Amino acid sequence: RFNENPYFENESLTKAFSFSPSGVTYIRGPSINWKEGMDITTGPRHAIFIKRGDEQKVTEYGTSFFTWFSDSEDLGERLNDEVAELIIDDLWPNAFKYFLSEESDEEKE
Structure with missing residues (x-):
């Protein structure tokens, strides 16, 4: 369970999978109830890039851990x-x- 937080209302997030020997057959994620202006999965990230001496503001769209639940x-x-x-x-x-x-054998090496 999540504690009260400034980002979303959900008390928990669960993602369900169904699978067969041939692979994953069904995936269902929760609907995250984001608080106003706090959805970090779709909002732009702003960065300043210096190009030939000029500052240029660029908007990039990134992914988040929470994107996986969608x-x-x-x-x-x-x-x-x-x-x-x-x-x-x-x-x-x-x-x-x-x-x-x-530890697995690979992690020990």
């Missing part, structure tokens, strides 16, 4: 979710290892 409009994109695949292939079958914080 439902994608593109079904193909939803079903090709790399994080979902990592959860299915590594986290789920090795949950006890992660719970105990055991």
Whole structure:
């Protein structure tokens, strides 16, 4: 559960996956109830770039951790979710290892 915060109203965020041996078949994310002006997934990030001595204000659109929770409009994109695949292939079958914080052989090298 989240504590009261200045960004959104939700007490928790959950993303659900369904999968078969052929891969992810369904992904459903929550609707995040952003407080006014606080949606960090779609708002512009402003940066100042110096180009040939002139300052130029540029608006960039970036991604956020919270973007991953949003439902994608593109079904193909939803079903090709790399994080979902990592959860299915590594986290789920090795949950006890992660719970105990055991290092894998790769991490030890």
